[in-house]
Amino acid sequence: MKATTEPRDEAQMIASILAGDTQLYHQLIRPYERSVYMMALSYMKNEADAEDVAQEAFLKAFHHLTTFRAEAKFSTWLIGIALNEARSRLRREAALRMESIDDTQDQGGHTSPAILRDWREVPSEALERKEVRQMLQQAITNLPTIYREVFVLRDVEELNNVETAAALSITVGNVKVRLHRARLMLQKQLAPLLRNMNPKRRWIPWF
Amino acid sequence: MVLNCKHVWDCISGYLDDTLPAEMRDRVQRHLDHCEICSAVLDSARNILILSADDLIFELPVGFSQRLHARLDQEMTS
Numbered sequence: 352m353k354a355t356t357e358p359r360d361e362a363q364m365i366a367s368i369l370a371g372d373t374q375l376y377h378q379l380i381r382p383y384e385r386s387v388y389m390m391a392l393s394y395m396k397n398e399a400d401a402e403d404v405a406q407e408a409f410l411k412a413f414h415h416l417t418t419f420r421a422e423a424k425f426s427t428w429l430i431g432i433a434l435n436e437a438r439s440r441l442r443r444e445a446a447l448r449m450e451s452i453d454d455t456q457d458q459g460g461h462t463s464p465a466i467l468r469d470w471r472e473v474p475s476e477a478l479e480r481k482e483v484r485q486m487l488q489q490a491i492t493n494l495p496t497i498y499r500e501v502f503v504l505r506d507v508e509e510l511n512n513v514e515t516a517a518a519l520s521i522t523v524g525n526v527k528v529r530l531h532r533a534r535l536m537l538q539k540q541l542a543p544l545l546r547n548m549n550p551k552r553r554w555i556p557w558f
Numbered sequence: 559m560v561l562n563c564k565h566v567w568d569c570i571s572g573y574l575d576d577t578l579p580a581e582m583r584d585r586v587q588r589h590l591d592h593c594e595i596c597s598a599v600l601d602s603a604r605n606i607l608i609l610s611a612d613d614l615i616f617e618l619p620v621g622f623s624q625r626l627h628a629r630l631d632q633e634m635t636s
Binding site for chain 1: 564567568570571572574577599602603605606607609610611613614615616618619622623625626627629630631633634635
């Protein structure tokens with residue numbers, strides 16, 4: 352997770368907040384604002400609802416801080432709350448999509464990658480282009496939920512497999528399977544589009 | 559057993575994360591060394607991951623943080 356690099360004793364901060372120093376909560380959550388928002392956005396698919404869900408999640412976390420167990424990571428716990436908030440809101444709103452979070456099959460079907468010989472541009476150059484960013488956003492947003500949530504936590508927010516599994520309450524094995532499929536789906540969809548936008552050939556060295 | 563392209567695609571995620579067992583990683587590597595197609599697939603997959611991890615892709619809405627903390631202030635004290 353892209354958190355602060357300063358050493359923070361979150362357990363101590365939480366204890367202080369529970370003891371009455373509630374203003375410290377602002378500081379506690381700052382490094383996680385983005386991840387919580389991203390988790391919300393990956394469900395709600397529009398910024399206004401995602402912001403609302405994120406705010407609710409931070410408020411719920413504050414009101415339920417006594418239930419936080421020290422053996423968990425605070426960030427993972429927070430993201431789990433955002434996830435539940437987003438899911439229950441979607442259930443309440445009942446319906447934009449009939450896609451079930453639980454019913455989508457993990458294993459079914461094989462995704463073959465897009466075969467391209469000449470898309471090897473330098474990514475940072477591509478990112479400067481607004482249409483490339485929008486294309487990526489769109490492709491990630493359109494992934495089926497069970498792949499999108501894993502991809503967002505692992506490859507957008509850069510949580511590790513264990514943290515992602517904990518936040519989503521699934522196994523590490525499931526994280527790996529879903530992540531692999533999400534990546535291949537995105538490669539298949541995006542590689543031809545990105546190649547067409549920047550036909551320059553560049554070799555990117557491995558590692 | 560020599561790996562074919564389909565086997566290698568199944569390993570791309572693990573290869574990118576460097577979580578393949580050493581022996582499998584070597585076999586995938588040997589395949590990639592001579593297979594132009596799979597090395598291009600790998601490159602494009604890696605590029606997409608690099609792009610996805612960039613904060614520019616999904617930016618926080620302008621004023622997100624201020625609104626959040628203002629609401630927290632309002633509700634934490636009530």
